[in-house]
Amino acid sequence: MEATCWDVMLGILQVWLCVLMGLIVFPAMFGVSLGFTDVYIKVLVKTLEWATRRIQRGQKEQLELPAHLPNGIIQRNDGSMEEEIEDLRRSHPKPLNGGDFTLSDVFYFCKKGVECIMEDEVTQRFTSEELASWNLLTRTNNNFHFISVRLTIIWGLGVFIRYCILLPLRVTLAVIGLSWLVIGTSLVGLLPSSSVKDWISDLIHITCYRICARGLSATIRYHNKENRPKKGGICVANHTSPIDIVILANDGCYAMVGQVHGGMMGVIQRAMARSCPHVWFERSEMKDRHAVARRLRNHVADKTKLPILIFPEGTCINNTSVMMFKKGSFEIGGTIYPVAIKYDPQFGDAFWNSAKYNMVSYLLRMMTSWAIVCNVWYLPPMTRQEGEDAVHFANRVKSAIALQGGLVDLFWDGGLKREKVKQSFKEEQQKMYSSMIVGQD
């Protein structure tokens, strides 16, 4: 009895794996699509549109319910300190001689300060972005509690599909993809260096990422493919999540740069490094900026090596803005290939809030979302102009990415997620105000 039970289980497993292999893994290997994902996304879009209409109707009936309010609480006016304080002083009674200070100047600082307590540019970029309408995931349900029976049924069906069908499917795919990568790259590592080895290595990488992308039901639209990063260059992109790597690597091979990790990540990293030259640093090495720059420079100088992939923000931002690019990657030289990545938040929030979720629970959230839908724009290559310093160049690249991706271009450092703001920024404000009191000297 027991034996037959096992037989049946084994049989089911075999069928399951065969179906997966035939319908997903093999097509993924050769980069063809059977069109399942496209159909799935189309159905999804229709369902979400329907749900939005339902919700809106529900809100009209029950005016008590607060309408869902996207994009901000308050209106901030962006006048400069100079304009705003000039404006304040206009109404001051007496003509001033000597120092230009009035008691009402504090109104400016006061209003600015309270504004950013209600809503600020920086900290909100480190939490999930707001949605225009509920996407039928429980986690994003802010204000809608009960709207209609039909909507609740659809939501319940969604839970079943996501957790009982998609999740096991996606986990299996991720496991297959990653083991493929580890085994494949380890085997290729045994081959002597040759162009054949490079070719096989590239094939294994791209196959792995394609399988993983299917494991997230990723639908990726690449724009301007003629600008794809070429060998001997540096690809810089805005950073939303670790998935960015899978997204980009679906359409080309990159050399990764990063720190050596332990555990599961470590195994993968070591295997990858065997088959093609990725740049992994030990923690101690990472601190030595010059050593890092030297290794990257050597990599870039070798025109046969894959383009390096760097996320110069240094941290994940929530898919609404681009924050300061660290200048290091722009000091290396060589051609920069900017890439803008923008996820469609309707199908699932791709942002990795590392303060809240660890890697595993983040991946679980991803695998129980509807899908990952994103746009990737390859921008024309950029090089440092004569006399331009790295900081300025970094900002220029950042603005280009922000403009293309429809993201807000911020000068703030993403490092503020963990660290306090530098005192020098406050000093700058004080200096600016001082010049309004005594005039420029």
Added chain:
Amino acid sequence: MGSRASSLLREEDIDEIKKETGFSHSQITRLYSRFHSLDKGENGALSREDFQRIPELAINPLGDRIINAFFPEGEDQVNFRGFMRTLAHFRPVEDNEKNKDPNIEPLNSRNNKLLFAFRLYDLDRDDKISREELLQVLRMMVGVNISDEQLGSIADRTIQEADTNGDMCISFSEFIKVLEKVDVEQKMSIRFLH
């Protein structure tokens, strides 16, 4: 963040805050989720550090004074009610509010807005701005960029202009007088989108 945040806020609380501050229902729930996300200790109250973590506030020369306005004397925690009460000073004055119950002065009246600004200067909370206090606040605003001498003469002139009873301090009524032509209602108000 949002779902748990709004469910912690009971309807009764919202109604009371509405009455006390004049904020609308949706403004209250939105500001509650903001409060919740600032509350890193997750204990339903904000500490000074929670405020200081906002970078734009940390670089505000008067940031510390503004933060201070949220904390009643001697306390180092502020709950949501208190948070909203302070924010209510910055609500715009609406036309239909002007002829409401004359006995209760709304938090966003011209007087209360001025009082908020006055208290930024009044470091020791004795309802007077002394030369020393004015100097300290000026120093916060200008940093190291202006000499003691220059700042001293600015403070002297400001007090001379405002002081009518000759005590070399600025009282609240003198403060109101100096700023009587300033459009406080507009300059100390924040427009809400919803």
